[in-house]
Amino acid sequence: MPLLGKAVEQVNKIKEKHEAAWKQYGCTLMSDGWTDRWGRHLINFLVNSPEGTFFLESVDASSEVHDAPMLADLLQQRIDLIGRDKVVQVVTNNGANYKAACKLLMERIPTLFWTPCAAHCLDLMLEDIGKMKEFSKPIARARQVTTFIYRHGRLLDAMREKTGGRDLVRPGVTRFATAFLTLRSLHTHKDALKFLFVSDDWTKSKLARTEAGKKVHDTILSTEFWNSVEDCLRASQPLIILLRIVDGDERPAMSEIHTKKRNRLEHKRLNDLVYVQYNRKMAVRRSAAATAPIRRTYEPQEDEDMEDDNSDEAYLVDDVEVDDYGEIAPIVADESDQAAGGGGNSDPFVMEDDFY
Template identity: 45%
Template sequence: CTIMTDGWTDKRRWTILNFLVNSPKGTVFLKSINASHITKTADKIFKMIDDVVEEVGEENVIQVVTDNAANYKAAGEMLMKKRKKLFWTPCAAHCIDLMLEDLEKKVTLHKDTIYKGRKITTYIYARTALIALLHIHTKGKDLVRLGMTRFATSYLTLGCLNDNKGSLIRMFFSDQWTSSKFAKTKDEKIIASVVLDKVFWKEVVICLRAAYPLLHVLRMVDSEEKPAMGFIYEEMTSAKEKIRDAFQGVETNYIPIWDIIDARWGNQLHRPLHAAGYYLNPQIHYSSGFKITYELKKQFYACMEKMTGNPDLITKMDVQLEDFKTRKEFFGSKVAQNAIYTKTPAQWWDSYGDQHLELQQFAIRVLNLTCSSSGCERNWSTFEMVSN
């Protein structure tokens, strides 16, 4: 299983830490701790998480997922030093949200465009009459879409503006607008000038080219429909390729975006469990685009060594791995190959890995893992209602 934790502050300004446990059977709430009186040092956080691992049972826990703040990272390193077979993994949803935050704050075009877009939506939604006028032209569609995270919401809102571009322009050209009191003040003229600015709409598209591939990955890691561990490595690579292609391969346009992604992905998110999930996912391993680098192979074997801790078992699994790579035994059967895309990766191993029992068990444990602690966030409001 995975222990997930995340902190939040309630209406009384108490600092609450939620602890949940995710397994193939789903996510269950374990406990909440009022951490208001505890200084958020690595030592204190380590002690709290370590106590939870003890409560769940170290033999049951494969990873602990938290956000990737410096104190949590330090606590995670301390935890792995004590619990030799356990991984600390930063929350993938939080890491991707930080990528989106970096895009918004570090790329001037993104910062300015999101600011202008926010000005439009804030202005319209603060006035009931304008909301009614908007809905006439958009046929009831809204300009704001809430995302899984704060910075996802910024880009999803830009997407809504782009989708309703024609309706917005028609609204500001309409008789209802030009004859209204709103069209005559300074603020209203500023908003109208943004909506009618062709450059603004071009810049919206440029922002979305960079952000949409990341939003796709964010939706995947935030979903509980299927475990994401077997897909995140490939999806992050694919996201970068889609960004490059969206900018027609012009390096001056996409390399700065890649640098922002790599700063988070390479330094924080890229982990041995992600490499093992990539390697053992039959949907990816048997695809024509499967690539294995030295670094990925190194992380895969580090994961195997850490989770088993048995040299003889690793040797046995390594022999079995050759059969998986070359599609020998049941791996190469027509029924197994046909089921690659109809079953989740863990289900596939459960169905067709019986002749390679040790590798099967290892693969199922990895591929059933979540990548995010976002399940904790979905419990904030519920907990607050109960605790109050």
């Protein structure tokens, strides 16, 4: 039997423990959809119970019209697979199609409840805050700064030297949380950035004489900009902390796998890979949590703890892929990405060498 097949069998044994908990306590079916770089719409299905979260499967729904009847049928199929007597509630995002689908589903199954995703609600709140004039301007200016720095290799190296190897762009649990975490990172490294843009290396460089370079320089040395960043942070920090609480459990690594070269794998094998990887990881986490001391109070995490497993990679706030919750799918540079950049250096991973 192939190695992947053996791994699937091992995870199926883990599933048996979860199924016992589903039968004893009931469970929650969770749906998480997103669109990859090739335009495929993939929907992940997870089941939560006192035993933990279990990744059930992923469905490629690219060829389907995502209306209420279609989504209701899709969810009902998974409920029937688990057992109607075991599924207590369904959790999805707050999209109008999902609201209508779950209303239809509750009519079909009277014992079922629909609960909107708390993380999605908080993300929508951050989105609304980001649209306000007082916040949209500093976010846009911060985006210009990070985009400019990450598109020029030597400038990026110089920035990392000044910040002690730290990156400015901070991937968060959701798209809009990422924007505010990036503001926090910029504020943390404010002195290092100011020092960089008044140094001889910068003033003598070709970039300092470009219009884009002058705008970034003026932004970094602007007191008004940094005051507005502080206002954004004061408004967003409580929501970001709460977002980390409600979205504490790890989600499937479907986005990471799908955005890499493994996209070329047929969907069944890809689904098996995620099935094995995610459920094994959750089993290890649950085992570790069972032996860890109980924390009776919540302590807000520092920004370093808010990064995900891909924090060493470069991200751009305005160049990401997003799922139905606003979740970020990591951007990974491969040969096709580099080639697509062409000569215009529009790709953030194609570095320009005109710093000096």
